[in-house]
Amino acid sequence: MRLLTHNMLASNARGAVTGYPLKLQVVKWSTKEAEPNPEFLRGMLPKIDWPALVAATQALGLPELLPEAPPTDAELSAEGAAADEGSALRRLHRALLEIHIEEGALVCPDTDRCFPISRGVPNMLLHEDEVRN
């Protein structure tokens, strides 16, 4: 699971108010190279919950990967940003799309319900008594 998905995912167990952001417990993670796409990142940026993304990178043990404030549009569309290894674009790309969480868990902030991640797939199945209906 990439951090992009983690950024979108919320818990919908009974008792969760927003169920967001899910706390990340990482046992194992990996990096898979992907082609950076500036247009996609620029389109996604308004939809990203930045504090949650920063918290996720800190849970991974990469506190210096992302700055406290989200990058501006100008920073992302700067000339040669895609090629420059340390640019804001490449950092965002790495955080959102290249880091894959393989083993670990997601914990609901409201109910402390734990959703285990195995082989990169979070198990979001709820028991009968946890379903909100």
Added chain:
Amino acid sequence: MVTHGGGGGGGARTIWDDEAAAAAGVMRRSPRCVGEFIGDPLLGRDIVLGLWDSRPISRVSLHRRPMKSPVERRSVVGTLGESRREHTTDLCGGGEERRGEKPRRRQRGERMPRPEVQAPPEIFYNESEARKYTTSSRIIEIQSRITERALELLALPNDGVPKLLLDIGCGSGLSGETLTEQGHHWIGYDISKSMLDVALEREAEGDLLLADMGQGLGLRPGVIDGAISISAVQWLCNADKSCHNPRLRLKAFFGSLYRCLARGARAVLQFYADNVKQSEMIVTAAMRAGFAGGVVVDWPHSSKAKKSYLVLTCGPPSLNSSLPKGKGQDGAMCSDDDESDDGSGDEDGAQTVGIYERNRPKKRQKTKKNGKGKAWLLNKKEQLRRRGREVPADTKYTGRKRKSYF
């Protein structure tokens, strides 16, 4: 035991002929028929049960859904009444003895029952079923074809910018592969772990989630650019567990889908409804959640190629959110080999019959009254000659037109 009327006198008799059984619509399995005949003039001609190879025979009708096995005691909503659940009960009786029996061989022409009536999705899509999705080229081709059509109906803006899409019921990631080919990022939902294992094996590009769509999608509001679902939504009509209520599950699914989609985003959900009631139930649930849109049916006259797509638009209806037209709705037939986009593959101006009110198109009538013509005849004679057959010589009389009074 055969109860049979019209025989006249009462009392029990034994019939040894097959005709009475055949008259009752009982399928014949073996030449030996042993049945007890109880004549009762009041009962009418209705043979209910008979003995057939000392096994109870049940009435088998090919056009109906095959009888459910005693193992599935599941309720299916929409088969009987509006809000009524039909609990499948053991119709055959003696379920315990039949359980160990080998499953009856499917007759020629009999349909395979839909997966939805066989088992819950997490059970039905086990390892062997999931394996089919990587080994069967037919399944792969159908899946990718449906996905391409769904993407076409999704009508994403053609600006070359990748989108974040949902694939609900992604299974082994076949539909996701098509999304990846188009450059989009996707998040796949599925309830079957075996199918997701296959997707991991195939190295699906999207992120996979093991989740039940009937429990809600659990996504932040307004973040997804579009959603597709291939042959998944009809599963929500089943109540596989005692805690399942199809209406609530549909409501949870469509409600959470509506919330997570961005304004103006579309969702295209291909589904196989078992009957009209189910289809109505799905559409109603979608409309109640706030979606605009409707069902687009491709190839409505074909039993196999017919596909229903629920095309939903999030947000207020606008001028360009009109429902697209389904393929083959003008009565054109689709064949297996050609994916004719125009759908009008008529040769030499042969006319098709208007079929709007019919479920099934009539077979194309032969329109040539004059037979096959001289060229055909000469060609046929030439063929026979090449095979060494004795053929009359070609003369000016060969294949000539008869006089009208002939």
